[in-house]
Amino acid sequence: MNQIKSILKITIFLSVLNVSTSICPLDNIIENNSKIFDLTYVYPEDMHGWFSPANKRNLKKFIDAINPRKVIEIGTWLGVSAIFMAKLLSPNAELFCIDPWVPYHDMDNMPECQERLKNAYERFLSNCIHHEVTHKIIPIRMKSIDAYKSYFTQITDIDLIYIDGSHAENDVYDDIMHWRQTLSPTGIICGDDYGWPSVRKAVLRVAEISETELHIDDNFWWFGTY
Numbered sequence: 754m755n756q757i758k759s760i761l762k763i764t765i766f767l768s769v770l771n772v773s774t775s776i777c778p779l780d781n782i783i784e785n786n787s788k789i790f791d792l793t794y795v796y797p798e799d800m801h802g803w804f805s806p807a808n809k810r811n812l813k814k815f816i817d818a819i820n821p822r823k824v825i826e827i828g829t830w831l832g833v834s835a836i837f838m839a840k841l842l843s844p845n846a847e848l849f850c851i852d853p854w855v856p857y858h859d860m861d862n863m864p865e866c867q868e869r870l871k872n873a874y875e876r877f878l879s880n881c882i883h884h885e886v887t888h889k890i891i892p893i894r895m896k897s898i899d900a901y902k903s904y905f906t907q908i909t910d911i912d913l914i915y916i917d918g919s920h921a922e923n924d925v926y927d928d929i930m931h932w933r934q935t936l937s938p939t940g941i942i943c944g945d946d947y948g949w950p951s952v953r954k955a956v957l958r959v960a961e962i963s964e965t966e967l968h969i970d971d972n973f974w975w976f977g978t979y
């Protein structure tokens with residue numbers, strides 16, 4: 754009887770220990786991240802993308818001002834904007850790049866994307882290797898809302914979010930409404946393509962119900978104090 758009691762106690766102790774040491778799913782991703790860049794073939798550098806001067810100057814302004822430790826990019830493609838930000842971030846910062854890297858309807862009529870779409874993810878990883886930013890970049894190969902639901906519902910310390918994923922009105926609206934919940938109190942949420950009617954409608958819908966002010970610079974929009 755005593756032996757059974759001892760076994761029971763040990764089992765309970767071990768299960769408690771297991772709960773207290775279990776790590777959150779996002780930590781698992783971070784822990785295994787370096788393996789993602791172990792490619793069997795590294796593509797030549799290919800910095801094809803969409804990243805305008807207004808986006809560059811404002812993202813640089815934010816990074817210089819707040820020195821963000823945790824950054825999210827939604828819509829990465831081959832990494833032009835991600836690599837730009839990664840180079841400005843401090844060495845211990847983390848930039849989560851969220852993109853399913855699968856064929857996407859906005860690119861149907863862009864011949865320059867068709868060949869690249871066959872291996873866009875591997876080209877993005879290769880670009881990160883060429884630019885020596887793999888230690889700061891954490892790719893998450895999912896649609897943004899799925900990534901949010903899988904890994905970020907408990908996260909509230911993101912400093913900067915840059916949205917350049919799906920440009921459909923409801924997707925942009927859902928991205929802003931979900932992802933802004935992960936921001937730290939001083940965090941900034943911003944994005945590209947304010948010139949697209951669908952993006953503009955979504956951003957203005959958020960502005961109507963938002964306490965923070967909407968700012969526009971050319972095609973770039975943001976909510977925050979900067």
Ligand SMILES: C[S@@+](CC[C@H](N)C(=O)[O-])C[C@H]1O[C@@H](n2cnc3c(N)ncnc32)[C@H](O)[C@@H]1O
Nearest residue numbers: 802803804828829830833834852896897918919
């Ligand atoms: C305009 S490109 C991004 C350009 C990139 N920021 C640059 O600097 O070149 C849009 C990207 O959004 C991605 N995307 C489309 N729908 C998405 C979604 N629901 N969640 C995350 N990414 C998405 C596409 O796969 C594509 O790579």
